[in-house]
């Protein structure tokens with residue numbers, strides 16, 4: 691993590707924005723796979739969020755011999771027995787947010803509001819050439835709306851509603867989302883544990 695620079699094994703600009711919002715005010719610079727000239731090809735074929743996050747972080751640590759942070763996240767809908775889970779990025783079609791959201795709405799078409807509860811999960815993994823991986827998690831409970839609301843955020847944000855805020859994630863600023871989200875909670879845990887792990 692090179693004191694002031696954090697390399698994140700993600701291609702997702704929405705995630706990068708949330709990491710920047712937390713770390714840049716604390717004096718860190720965020721670099722992602724999109725900033726590398728020859729990023730490694732990473733196949734996320736793990737069976738769990740942790741396996742996938744380890745695959746992503748290890749790919750960069752191996753290639754560049756450097757400390758790397760990876761994020762693997764997903765939505766688990768109770769009425770669908772935890773779907774889409776680790777398949778969240780390719781539920782209907784690979785990284786097609788509109789199609790993935792529409793598939794979710796179609797699957798829940800007859801499910802009443804009170805049974806549309808879901809959990810958003812993030813696992814963060816930090817790897818480095820000479821440490822055991824540091825693994826933290828964050829989760830938040832919400833409800834899947836019957837139609838999208840809001841234009842900020844990414845992925846499933848327009849459908850993920852938090853009753854205590856009367857808003858979806860797509861109706862929150864990045865800072866607001868980080869206060870409550872799965873990723874925000876995981877980042878806070880990481881920040882608490884990082885110094886001890888690094889020693």
Ligand SMILES: O=P(O)(O)OP(=O)(O)OP(=O)(O)OC[C@H]1O[C@@H](n2cnc3c(O)ncnc32)[C@H](O)[C@@H]1O
Nearest residue numbers: 699700701702761762763764778779844845846847
């Ligand atoms: O390069 P990486 O980091 O793997 O980026 P990704 O978009 O492929 O991310 P994941 O593998 O973790 O897959 C998670 C899926 O869930 C979506 N997702 C993750 N975090 C989200 C969040 O905070 N809000 C809404 N959707 C989210 C995301 O768009 C993906 O479709």
Ligand SMILES: [Mg+2]
Nearest residue numbers: 701734762779
């Ligand atoms: Mg991915």
